[in-house]
Amino acid sequence: MAVIDQSAEDAKASNRDRYGRTVRPDVARTIEAAQHQEALDAYASHLAPHAADLLAAARTALDELPPAQHLPRWRALLGSLADADAEIRQVLAQPDVPGSDAEHLRRTRVWPYLTAWADHGPVATALAEQPRTPADPLPEEERRRWTERARAAQERGDLDLHTSWYAADGRIITLAFLVEDDDSTVIALAGDPDAPGWQVLGHFDDMFTAGQALPAPVPPGVFRADASPFDHPAPAPERGLQELLRDITVAQSAGEVSDALLTATEPGYCAGPLVRLQELLHTAGQAAAALETVQGQQISGRLSMLARQLGLLTDEVQVAAEDLGATVAVLPPHRTPLPRARPRPAVDTAPPPSPGRATAPTRSR
Incomplete structure (x- = not known):
């Protein structure tokens, strides 16, 4: 699923403009339909024949684990996988009508169940491999x-x-x-x-x-329970730092530099790079705290502090950009660009003499 999903995302990326907008919606729909069909075929070939046995083995292993707060949630996940398997089998049992609206609806409807198995199937696999008898502890x-x-x-x-x-x-x-x-x-x-x-x-x-x-590992947790690597929200239109830096290097007025800085600090849906970086630090701090370890809590505090400092810095950059734009200044004319075209030498002009061959210095004895 990861390979199928990445291949589809690469194809979709080639159908977007520089701001992330889809250029040809019909091509995007074709890519998505092929992605759904390929994932459905892979499930039918590799997982459908074994899904029931895998879930049964996982439930048996789950019953043998010592009590813990996460066991009811794992049991609910296994039940959800069983429901997803039933839905996928129902779709597989329906006749194919290539190109029809019903076929498109069928593929679209089955996609969430396929991603559920891609996301949570490893939990069932890890449980099915439990338990492993650990070695005797040290005296x-x-x-x-x-x-x-x-x-x-x-x-x-x-x-x-x-x-x-x-x-x-x-x-x-x-x-x-x-x-x-x-x-x-x-x-x-x-x-x-x-x-x-x-x-x-x-x-x-x-x-x-x-x-x-040693005791076998159990499936690790997730940072956000509702997140999935197969969910790809439409990319927000944004401009990277490299593009903004280029805008400044070719600027001729204070307003152009100010616009680049204001774009970097813009909040909201079209957030600029500095705002995105602040969000990145804040989210990383939350993830570090979710580890529930001493170092995780300490690093979470450091990242949260850096996010707050970056927020203050972003505000200062925005104020400076507004002040710069208010100057309505332009660059002085003596800052002229470098000439790019040089006059060609005349046809009868002799080429410059080649430098003589360097000779090794004579050492005096």
Whole structure:
């Protein structure tokens, strides 16, 4: 689905002008119809024969997981996938009438169900692979000793975090390299590495061995529950910084420079680059906070502060742009452009002599 979707988006992008507006609506509809049909064919070939078995295995694994707040939501997702599969099968059972309005409506109606499987199908797959029996935990004394070594390495900056996931019991599992005397050991931590109370689960020869021995990962969460990578809102008309910079470099008056700056700070639907950057920082801060870790909360605060500072800077740029435009000044005439056309030499003019061959300097003995 990701490949199909990206291919369609590339085709749609070639049918838009510089401001993101569709040039030929009929071409866009043709691209969308082909995208929907290709996705439907892929589902029928690769997933439809196995969807029921996959959902059954996922439900069985879900029943065996320890209680957690996310289990009811996963169960609801599996039910939603079953409903989507039923809708897709109903569409597949209908006869094809190429080019008809009914065929177009059929493809359009089935698209949300196909994207639901593309978005949430990995949850069913990950659950179907549960559970994995973890290795026996370290003896209490050995766990305490390795935890002390890891904490000491963290204090001196020699604990390099590599990857993390959530286990079925809700713990954060983190793989890290414990560096001691120019030698590194793969260790697994349980808990937030930046919060008090984390412990070492075990030490391993390599990452693969650790991944096989530790509790299996469960599907990670999402930042926004209603978002999907397959939702592509119509691009808002906007001008990039490079284009605005070019407008300033060819400007001949204060008004032209002012217009470029005001475009960069414009709010609303056609927001300028500075406003978009502020929105980016604000949203990234929210995403960092959603991690619910110590470092995530701290970085969220930093990003939020940067977003506020950028907002103040944007206001200052807007005021400066308005003041610049109010000057109604133009560039002085002595700032003339460079000549581009040079007179050609006469036909009988001898070419300039070529530079003589450089000779190596003579060294005196």
